[in-house]
Amino acid sequence: MLSLKLEADVLREVADTIRAQRMALRLRQEDLAVRSGVSIATLRRFERTGQIGFLGFAKLLVSLGLADSFLAQLKRPEARPKSIEAFLSSAAPGRSQPQRVRVTRKS
Numbered sequence: 001m002l003s004l005k006l007e008a009d010v011l012r013e014v015a016d017t018i019r020a021q022r023m024a025l026r027l028r029q030e031d032l033a034v035r036s037g038v039s040i041a042t043l044r045r046f047e048r049t050g051q052i053g054f055l056g057f058a059k060l061l062v063s064l065g066l067a068d069s070f071l072a073q074l075k076r077p078e079a080r081p082k083s084i085e086a087f088l089s090s091a092a093p094g095r096s097q098p099q100r101v102r103v104t105r106k107s
Contacts, residue, residue: 011050019047021064036063 005013022032029047033040036059038052043060046052052060061067081087 008050015047015050018060018064018066021066025064032060032063036060 022029027035029043030040032038033043036043036056038046038056038059042052042056046056046060058067061070081090
């Protein structure tokens with residue numbers, strides 16, 4: 001999907017999101033720096049400019065509990081059949097189709 005955002009926009013939005021999560025958890029910058037192992041200077045620069053190395057970014061994601069959701073967003077969604085007919089026709093080879101059960105009424 002095409003985005004109209006520039007790299008600077010992405011950096012700013014990521015930094016703002018990380019900062020918002022830190023604040024939601026009521027962590028001071030100093031607390032997050034200690035918890036994550038990222039220096040306080042690096043954390044301050046990141047929140048101000050969005051600039052950080054990937055290892056530092058990963059440490060912040062893990063420390064704030066955001067790693068799983070971040071990774072999930074990077075994965076391509078699984079293709080889904082557009083109809084029940086497409087689903088039924090895409091059965092794995094070698095697997096037999098379920099048999100229809102005939103129901104009869106007893107008189």
